[in-house]
């Protein structure tokens with residue numbers, strides 16, 4: 001049965017050095033309040049204030065622990081997933097507001113582990129506690145960047161670029177489902193396996209660079225856990241999907257419309273987030289009664305989250321924000337978006353299915369049992385001899401039977417070999433008795449039951465044989481039908497694909513904005529020329545007196561402004577090992593500009609070295625992981641062998657069943673077992689240490705990339721200003737030239753033009 005559910009939205013505020021007093025959180029009422037002066041020039045104490053209030057399912061102040069976040073937001077979604085309901089938790093907020101911290105945190109340190117690792121601990125804890133439930137866990141990890149999907153669970157982490165990772169594509173199946181082709185599905189039998197997969201994915205996220213070196217900010221990551229749960233005796237299993245989503249930074253989307261977004265592809269604007277906003281807006285309008293198409297197919301991101309938004313899924317959103325004064329406008333946008341998400345309604349249904357594999361197994365077992373019964377009735381046997389302990393059992397049964405005082409006592413055995421053995425024992429006893437009595441004829445060994453001379457009983461047995469034969473044929477047919485069904489299922493799904501619900505068409509193509517340049521190669525301002533010309537101009541009082549335009553050349557001489565920018569330019573150039581010779585076209589293509597900047601960036605080599613070292617450490621940890629797995633197998637084999645040896649030796653009477661008495665052979669095995677266990681423990685500790693190191697280096701690499709990105713932003717901003725200044729200055733110079741050539745003619749209009757250009761220069765430089 002399905003039930004309707006809204007998306008619960010929570011707000012988490014990250015700690016900051018300088019929290020604004022214009023923002024308040026009311027934890028008891030789940031409310032966030034922003035008090036923003038309409039006109040800050042009039043001071044904060046005036047009537048011109050705007051109050052923005054937002055309500056949430058829960059708000060979490062800066063001191064909230066990761067444990068509390070999991071308990072209040074995620075735990076019941078995970079519990080529902082174990083019961084068979086789909087679940088999604090996604091984090092949304094501006095860059096640096098704590099999305100990744102909330103979703104992933106630091107999985108190596110339990111206290112700062114985020115929702116994803118805690119989800120894994122919780123699932124395996126549950127499985128350990130509830131022995132009556134079999135839980136199969138399968139994991140996928142998808143990264144979406146620039147509208148394309150990439151598989152993060154590739155074990156070979158030598159991938160240097162994001163594009164080296166296997167691509168994931170959404171495909172429609174004949175029955176209208178969506179499959180994510182190329183996304184690996186990895187079984188995780190233990191908590192350690194699952195955490196290791198998270199680790200591999202995280203490292204691929206860090207190592208594989210995006211073209212603009214800004215993956216953490218502009219890519220979306222979806223950690224998918226598929227749970228198949230069933231009771232050991234049941235044919236029915238539940239299959240649910242948990243999507244744990246770390247969205248890209250939201251800030252740019254709030255500031256631009258679609259047009260702006262398409263135009264600013266060069267600035268790396270994230271269209272997927274825009275399409276997500278669009279889907280949410282449409283769902284809102286639908287919730288208000290509008291009959292509207294929901295554009296899920298416009299992006300891979302919305303396709304993957306189709307079930308989570310307006311579909312069959314229990315969904316939670318964590319809006320993350322910072323209360324730094326500069327971040328408040330973005331934080332308000334985040335809260336507004338959260339409000340729109342909270343209106344969306346989902347329909348949640350338990351995903352139950354009959355598992356054909358379980359039925360086949362059950363039928364096979366039943367069939368075997370029937371065959372055994374049939375064989376017994378026919379006097380045949382699958383086995384041709386009894387084990388010695390079975391003969392002993394028969395002897396014991398015959399003794400019990402003969403010695404029983406109960407006249408209704410019967411001799412019960414479950415196959416004809418044992419029955420024969422019992423008869424044989426009886427015959428043997430009888431012979432002995434006869435020998436003792438030395439007179440009685442020897443009794444015939446009883447015949448197999450099929451030679452019974454009673455015609456009624458014989459007929460009954462024949463009927464039973466026929467019935468069982470028919471039952472076997474029927475079971476065989478059922479098995480064939482189910483096998484065919486499975487084969488068909490396999491044909492429409494590749495093994496390596498994740499099946500989503502709902503129909504789709506093809507993989508959407510995201511429109512790329514045209515970034516070709518119409519500008520000429522850049523020339524830096526001819527400073528001396530401008531100074532000289534402006535001097536000539538100010539020496540002409542007659543013209544100056546006319547005062548055609550506002551703004552004064554004397555109060556803010558162009559030369560001074562240009563000097564300031566040149567000084568900043570020099571400072572930025574200090575970051576570079578050599579000057580960058582860049583054309584206008586290259587400057588306007590951010591990818592090429594970043595590539596050139598990276599080549600000359602002083603710290604790039606250190607970053608490269610760090611990455612190299614990180615990759616090596618990761619390879620070592622991968623090898624160590626394989627070694628540890630192997631070690632685990634060796635230990636478990638040794639354990640089995642010790643148990644087996646013990647059993648054999650007790651049976652052979654070489655040792656007593658007293659566990660304190662150990663044979664030399666056992667002693668050797670135990671010593672080997674302890675040795676292998678020590679090696680395992682040492683390797684495990686080493687791997688833990690290595691993982692912590694990898695974690696630390698990853699963070700360092702992430703920070704150094706962020707720093708490079710910031711330096712690049714400053715540098716390109718300065719270069720673009722220089723370019724614009726140069727264009728404006730060139731125009732001023734040509735006006736001066738015209739002015740001096742034409743003398744008195746059209747002087748007024750020329751001066752007007754000059755002031756106009758000068759104004760543009762000032763505006764540009766003040767930005």
Ligand SMILES: Nc1ncnc2c1ncn2[C@@H]1O[C@H](COP(=O)(O)OP(=O)(O)OP(=O)(O)O)[C@@H](O)[C@H]1O
Nearest residue numbers: 014015094095096097098099100101216217248249
């Ligand atoms: N609640 C918090 N408590 C402590 N530290 C936090 C918290 N939230 C964020 N941080 C820290 O702030 C920094 C930025 O956080 P994080 O990387 O999670 O931001 P983000 O929103 O994921 O940014 P991006 O969009 O760039 O990926 C990190 O160093 C993180 O450890």
